[in-house]
Amino acid sequence: MSHSRFNAIDIVLNRTDFDLDIQTLAESDNISSFYGKNVFNDASMQKYLDEDSYLSIKAKIQSGENLTIDLADIVANAMKKWAMDKGATHYAHWFQPLTGKTAEKHDSFFTLDHEGLPIEEFKGEGLAQQEPDGSSFPGGGLRSTFEARGYTAWDPSSPAFILEVGDGKTLCIPTIFVTYGGDALDHKLPLLKSQSYLENAAIPVCKLFDPKVEKVITTLGWEQEYFLVDEALYHARPDLMLTGRTLLGKHSPKGQQLDDHYFGSIPERVYAYMRDLETECHKLGIPVRTRHNEVGPGQYELAPMFEEVNVAVDHNQLLMDLMDRIARRHRMRVLLHEKPFAGVNGSGKHNNWSMATDTGKNLLSPGENPGKNLRFLTFFVNTIKAVHEYADLLRASVASASNDHRLGANEAPPAIISVYIGSALTKILNQIEEGKSVDEDAVTRVLDLLSKIPNLELDNTDRNRTSPFAFTGNKFEIRMVGSSHSCAKPMTVMNTIVGHQLKAFYKEAQELMGQGMDQAGALLTIIKRYISEFKNILFEGDGYSDEWKVEAERRGLSNTPNTPDALTSYVSDKVKTLFNDSGVLNMNELEAHYEVMVENYILSVQIESRTLGEMCINWVLPAAIQYQNVVADNIIKLKDLGMSESSYTAQMDILNRISTNINEIKIRVAKMTEERKNANALETAIEQAHAYCKNVRPLMDDIRIYADRLEYLVDDKQWPFVKYRELMFVR
Numbered sequence: 001m002s003h004s005r006f007n008a009i010d011i012v013l014n015r016t017d018f019d020l021d022i023q024t025l026a027e028s029d030n031i032s033s034f035y036g037k038n039v040f041n042d043a044s045m046q047k048y049l050d051e052d053s054y055l056s057i058k059a060k061i062q063s064g065e066n067l068t069i070d071l072a073d074i075v076a077n078a079m080k081k082w083a084m085d086k087g088a089t090h091y092a093h094w095f096q097p098l099t100g101k102t103a104e105k106h107d108s109f110f111t112l113d114h115e116g117l118p119i120e121e122f123k124g125e126g127l128a129q130q131e132p133d134g135s136s137f138p139g140g141g142l143r144s145t146f147e148a149r150g151y152t153a154w155d156p157s158s159p160a161f162i163l164e165v166g167d168g169k170t171l172c173i174p175t176i177f178v179t180y181g182g183d184a185l186d187h188k189l190p191l192l193k194s195q196s197y198l199e200n201a202a203i204p205v206c207k208l209f210d211p212k213v214e215k216v217i218t219t220l221g222w223e224q225e226y227f228l229v230d231e232a233l234y235h236a237r238p239d240l241m242l243t244g245r246t247l248l249g250k251h252s253p254k255g256q257q258l259d260d261h262y263f264g265s266i267p268e269r270v271y272a273y274m275r276d277l278e279t280e281c282h283k284l285g286i287p288v289r290t291r292h293n294e295v296g297p298g299q300y301e302l303a304p305m306f307e308e309v310n311v312a313v314d315h316n317q318l319l320m321d322l323m324d325r326i327a328r329r330h331r332m333r334v335l336l337h338e339k340p341f342a343g344v345n346g347s348g349k350h351n352n353w354s355m356a357t358d359t360g361k362n363l364l365s366p367g368e369n370p371g372k373n374l375r376f377l378t379f380f381v382n383t384i385k386a387v388h389e390y391a392d393l394l395r396a397s398v399a400s401a402s403n404d405h406r407l408g409a410n411e412a413p414p415a416i417i418s419v420y421i422g423s424a425l426t427k428i429l430n431q432i433e434e435g436k437s438v439d440e441d442a443v444t445r446v447l448d449l450l451s452k453i454p455n456l457e458l459d460n461t462d463r464n465r466t467s468p469f470a471f472t473g474n475k476f477e478i479r480m481v482g483s484s485h486s487c488a489k490p491m492t493v494m495n496t497i498v499g500h501q502l503k504a505f506y507k508e509a510q511e512l513m514g515q516g517m518d519q520a521g522a523l524l525t526i527i528k529r530y531i532s533e534f535k536n537i538l539f540e541g542d543g544y545s546d547e548w549k550v551e552a553e554r555r556g557l558s559n560t561p562n563t564p565d566a567l568t569s570y571v572s573d574k575v576k577t578l579f580n581d582s583g584v585l586n587m588n589e590l591e592a593h594y595e596v597m598v599e600n601y602i603l604s605v606q607i608e609s610r611t612l613g614e615m616c617i618n619w620v621l622p623a624a625i626q627y628q629n630v631v632a633d634n635i636i637k638l639k640d641l642g643m644s645e646s647s648y649t650a651q652m653d654i655l656n657r658i659s660t661n662i663n664e665i666k667i668r669v670a671k672m673t674e675e676r677k678n679a680n681a682l683e684t685a686i687e688q689a690h691a692y693c694k695n696v697r698p699l700m701d702d703i704r705i706y707a708d709r710l711e712y713l714v715d716d717k718q719w720p721f722v723k724y725r726e727l728m729f730v731r
Contacts, residue, residue: 005722008236012730015230015331036285038086038162040079040171048078061156064196072124079160080109080122083171088162091122093130093152094172096186097137098596100486102317103177104163105132105152106170127173128154138596142183142588150185152177155192158314161284165325174314184589187488191310193584194495198355201499202379204506206357208519209375215358218495220312221475223303224319225294225347225483227335228270229727234333236722239611243604244337244484245402247612247700248620250708251343252725255297262295267731270300273330277302280322286315296344297728306352309495313487316349320484336484339405341724342704346406347483353494354475355379365474366425374523378505381429381527383476384419386501387469388534390493390578391417392558392569394469395480397493399566399597401604403482408561413468413479415561416552418539420467426540432524433531466543496584563601564689570594598685605692609676612700613669619720620707621662627714628658658713661706668706672699 036043045054053074060067067075083091092104107130109120130152137150158174177186184190199216206213234240239247256262266274274291281288287305294301307315320336327334339346355363363379387394395417398407406412421429464470468480481490505526512522536555541548552559560566569575571594579585585593631651638648645652679691711719 005236005720005726006717008230008232008722009726009730011232012230031282035282035287038164038283039285040082040160041285044082045078048082049074053078057156064157067124067128067156069124069128072128074124076122076124076127079127079171079173080120083162083169084109084120086162086169088169088171090168091126091171091173092163093132093154093175094163095132095152095175095177096188096314096317096486096488097177098185098187098593099138100187100484100600102321103132103137104170104172105130130175132177137177137185138599139179139185139592142179142185142592150177150179155188155310157192157308158311159285161318163284164280183586183592187486187492188310188313190584190589190593191313191488191492191495194492194499194582195310197582197584198495198499198502201502201506202355202363205378205382205502205509206363206375208378208509208523210357210359210361213357213359213361216363217356217358218309218491219306219354219356219475220309220487220491221304221306221352222312222316222481222487223290223301223348223350223352224316224323225299225301225349226323227296227299227340227347228273228327228332229298229335230731231328231331231333233722233727233730237727238615239608240333240335240340242611243608244335245340245405245608246342246724246727247608247615248704248707248711249342249721249724249727250711252297252723252728254725255344255728256295259295261293261297261299264293266291266293266300269330269332269731273326273332274300274302276330277322277326280326281319284315284318284322286319288319294345294347296341296346298731299345299347306354309353309487309491313491316487338400338402338482338484341728343724344728345411346409348406348412348479349481349483349485349487351478351481351487351490352472352475353478353491355498362474364471364476374520377428377432377527378523379502380425380471381530382501382505383498384421384537385505385530385534386497387417387419388537389501390497390575391537392560392566392572393497393575393578394478394490394493395558395560396566396569397490398478398480398482398485399560399563399601400482400485401563401601401608402484403480404562406482407480413466414543414548414559415566416543416549416557416559417468417537418543418552418557419534419537420464420470420540421538422471423540425471426538429531429538432528433535435524435528464540464543467539468543492584496578496582500578500582562693564598564686564693567594567597567601567686567689570597595685598689601689602679602685602692605696606676609672609692609696609700612703613672615721616665616669616703616707620710621665623718623720624658624662624710624714627718628655628662630715631655631658654713658710661710661713664706665703665710668699668703672696672703675699 045057049057053071056071057067057075090106090108092106094102094104097103107126109122111119111121113119132150132152152175155174155176160171160173163170163172176189176192178189179185195218198218202216203213206216237246239245278288278291287307288302289305290303292301304315323334336347338348357363363375366376367373395415407415470477470479478490478494481487508526509522512525513519517525537557539548549559570590576587576590579590580587631654635648635651635655675691675695679688679696682688682691
């Protein structure tokens with residue numbers, strides 16, 4: 001540890017505003033005056049490109065066509081001029097490997113011409129493609145060490161931006177990352193493919209209601225939760241430094257019981273951080289708008305406006321990088337782990353997902369008359385049907401060692417996928433299902449019945465915070481996503497499963513209409529059947545309750561609280577067929593992504609286990625033994641003074657309890673080490689993951705219990721680690 005516990009606390013308590021190296025917190029003008037100033041956006045393109053080139057690049061981006069090399073050269077030169085005018089000296093392909101974080105390889109604009117003279121140059125080939133090492137990133141077997149070649153390729157649909165790090169400025173170009181053979185080594189390419197797949201499936205369905213629709217986009221609004229701690233306290237906790245969470249630590253007497261932190265007054269130092277973060281976000285075109293205290297002490301949230309899903313994912317990935325950089329600037333550390341502290345709420349990243357058309361319609365907006373809004377009912381019901389059919393895959397898309405601490409706990413959605421839609425929409429679906437027959441007259445009666453329902457307002461239902469998948473007015477909120485996760489995986493799954501479902505729906509509707517049924521009758525016939533088929537996934541109650549687990553099992557719903565079990569969905573025949581038929585992931589890519597997720601789980605638990613063992617042997621046991629000696633010496637002295645046994649009964653009890661906990665920790669740390677070795681010796685990665693889950697993690701939980709008991713018993717002055725009350729309340 002770089003700081004002892006009390007040295008760290010002393011540093012925090014003696015901080016002043018003058019020793020915080022904080023940059024200007026906000027621009028002097030309104031946000032709108034500097035929003036997007038570091039983005040090569042539409043206004044920048046118009047300024048730095050001639051009219052013909054500007055119109056050509058806009059048309060290529062909107063159509064998804066490839067750029068010619070001549071046009072790429074023109075765009076690259078314009079980007080270079082724009083970036084250099086802003087002080088940039090380098091450019092980088094900015095990509096999202098399977099680490100879940102971002103990566104960048106910087107190259108200078110500076111070069112030497114054929115005569116050896118220095119010039120600044122950026123050509124179309126440098127814009128379109130680069131070659132970072134493909135073997136040093138997780139690849140799940142797609143790349144070997146001796147097969148190092150990997151390519152990054154420009155994604156024109158997401159704008160380039162300038163990243164400021166200290167005094168340095170770099171032009172960052174969002175890209176995909178693929179192997180030499182073209183297989184996806186990142187999260188962006190599958191996401192882009194899923195967007196295209198959903199759009200192609202949704203447009204024919206949209207045209208049933210509006211022939212003018214030519215484009216459908218998916219939109220995302222994420223909500224980012226996080227914790228902040230002072231960097232001195234952070235450095236005094238090796239578990240926070242190495243794993244992002246506290247592996248031991250007795251609960252603070254005061255946690256979140258009083259609910260006084262939630263939406264409370266934002267501490268001044270945190271407020272300064274938030275303002276600084278928001279300013280940097282706005283410069284980069286990230287439309288953050290909401291900030292507030294969250295439930296846990298020291299926990300906060302920010303959220304943006306909705307954007308097209310690809311750009312929204314890029315912005316969230318960029319945000320997480322910014323959060324860390326700016327926290328360091330403020331002598332703090334941001335904790336994005338899903339469960340950094342036991343006993344208080346963990347952090348999630350709610351993904352609000354919807355679909356919209358180029359005619360300005362949100363396809364999940366009920367409108368004023370939802371019963372008559374057959375377009376809304378079509379997309380609403382098909383989304384629920386898709387989630388019902390692929391609930392296990394959606395659960396797997398948010399699975400990780402860190403998120404396992406939330407899913408299934410009484411603070412986050414359970415590991416059972418259910419759908420909450422509210423009482424008003426439940427009533428509408430029930431009325432549709434209760435139609436007596438499927439002939440035209442019966443369909444008309446159903447529509448007449450629906451017309452008598454009061455108009456549906458955007459927020460006419462309560463919000464169920466215990467639901468993993470909830471309809472919240474004009475969008476579905478996926479509440480399972482972990483705070484440290486990329487949004488790309490669950491968004492890719494949502495786009496793919498809904499696209500698959502819409503294709504099946506459209507095909508069936510065409511068949512019914514081909515048999516002479518009118519359009520409304522055909523659509524309602526299918527919708528009615530879907531409602532009967534997915535009713536068991538609809539749930540309006542308390543998802544945290546034990547009763548729901550029993551009820552869910554009775555309904556036949558899966559309950560997968562751990563990652564190794566959840567990930568098996570990725571290699572099921574059903575999911576293989578889905579991704580292969582959609583073209584979103586080929587079989588090599590699917591297997592590789594699965595292998596990477598399994599490996600990440602193993603390594604995460606392995607690192608935590610090793611860290612916990614080291615903390616116990618190097619710090620906890622020495623501190624406990626030292627205090628054990630103090631207590632033992634006190635007993636000996638009392639005996640020497642001739643005191644009766646009753647006079648040191650309390651000391652004997654403390655001594656026995658300390659000894660018991662020391663022994664239990666020592667035994668279990670040794671057992672945990674042995675179980676790690678056993679797990680590592682297993683033949684397949686998934687076997688290793690299950691062994692870490694079933695054999696190593698329970699021992700970690702046991703060790704924590706005994707260590708936390710020692711924290712309660714040992715003299716406060718001798719306990720080596722910053723305590724929960726200090727981590728969460730010392731600011």
